[in-house]
Amino acid sequence: xxxxxxxxxxxxxxxxxxxxxxxxxxxxxxxxxxxxxxxxxxxxxxxxxxxxxxxxxxxxxxxxxxxxxxxxxxxxxxxxxxxxxxxxxxxxxxxxxxxxxxxxxxxxxxxxxxxxxxxxxxxxxxxxxxxxxxxxxxxxxxxxxxxxxxxxxxxxxxxxxxxxxxxxxxxxxxxxxxxxxxxxxxxxxxxxxxxxxxxxxxxxxxxxxxxxxxxxxxxxxxxxxxxxxxxxxxxxxxxxxxxxxxxxxxxxxxxxxxxxxxxxxxxxxxxxxxxxx
Ligand SMILES: [Zn+2]
Numbered sequence: 001x002x003x004x005x006x007x008x009x010x011x012x013x014x015x016x017x018x019x020x021x022x023x024x025x026x027x028x029x030x031x032x033x034x035x036x037x038x039x040x041x042x043x044x045x046x047x048x049x050x051x052x053x054x055x056x057x058x059x060x061x062x063x064x065x066x067x068x069x070x071x072x073x074x075x076x077x078x079x080x081x082x083x084x085x086x087x088x089x090x091x092x093x094x095x096x097x098x099x100x101x102x103x104x105x106x107x108x109x110x111x112x113x114x115x116x117x118x119x120x121x122x123x124x125x126x127x128x129x130x131x132x133x134x135x136x137x138x139x140x141x142x143x144x145x146x147x148x149x150x151x152x153x154x155x156x157x158x159x160x161x162x163x164x165x166x167x168x169x170x171x172x173x174x175x176x177x178x179x180x181x182x183x184x185x186x187x188x189x190x191x192x193x194x195x196x197x198x199x200x201x202x203x204x205x206x207x208x209x210x211x212x213x214x215x216x217x218x219x220x221x222x223x224x225x226x227x228x229x230x231x232x233x234x235x236x237x238x239x240x241x242x243x244x245x246x247x248x249x250x251x252x253x254x255x256x257x258x259x260x261x262x263x264x265x266x267x268x269x270x271x272x273x274x275x276x277x
Contacts, residue, residue, distance in 0.1 A: 030046035036095045038074065040071055049086040056080070068145050077097070109252060131198055132211065132221075133264065136219050139216060139217050140195065142193070142215030144193040147192050153258075159178065161267075181255045182245045182254065183245065184254040192238050195213045196210060197219065199211075206223040209222065221259035222242055226245060
């Protein structure tokens with residue numbers, strides 16, 4: 001079991017050898033970055049033009065052969081990766097996914113309508129969820145996700161991925177972000193090159209919310225912002241301003257709730273960044 005305390009979990013190397021029969025036996029490899037643990041993002045590279053699937057789901061590859069996939073916070077089943085290189089040879093490999101222990105986080109003093117939303121706001125919440133789901137569904141042909149992520153803001157970590165939340169004494173869904181405390185108005189920076197795929201000033205739970213698309217289904221979310229410096233369609237370079245820390249939506253104090261997704265799968269952003277300096 002891996003404890004959540006190890007937020008500096010680093011990228012383990014893993015290789016998948018693929019033999020290519022083309023007269024002589026050539027050898028292609030899919031190199032994988034990331035540990036096979038619950039909630040992780042795995043990034044890989046293989047021969048350009050290869051076909052890759054995870055658990056039977058075909059992945060789109062960049063022109064350089066980069067691809068990515070992830071595992072849910074509660075994933076226990078083994079994963080099956082299949083790579084078919086140009087020329088036709090197929091290699092299939094099965095991996096175990098290591099379990100993690102998640103914290104229990106109690107938050108009290110939230111306004112009652114943020115814990116049990118009144119019926120009058122259900123339409124608004126549904127609309128918010130549609131916007132978020134659409135942004136996370138994009139499969140943009142950009143290879144930025146294969147780069148090195150930076151922290152979007154630095155500060156004490158006050159909330160962790162996968163923790164079971166008990167809000168005002170009521171058990172809720174797990175929390176899927178990493179919460180970084182910082183002063184109201186502190187700048188948030190793009191962790192990687194991106195296109196802004198959603199920018200909403202006032203969502204019910206998450207207040208000022210931005211989603212950045214890093215290509216091939218990898219996106220990051222920025223919640224509770226006090227100010228947005230971007231709009232949908234903006235192209236950002238790593239380090240560009242996204243907006244400012246706030247406590248809009250369901251938040252007890254100023255912080256960034258930072259999230260990472262592979263399409264609709266919620267992953268642990270803390271696993272893709274180096275230890276905070
Ligand atoms: Zn959070």
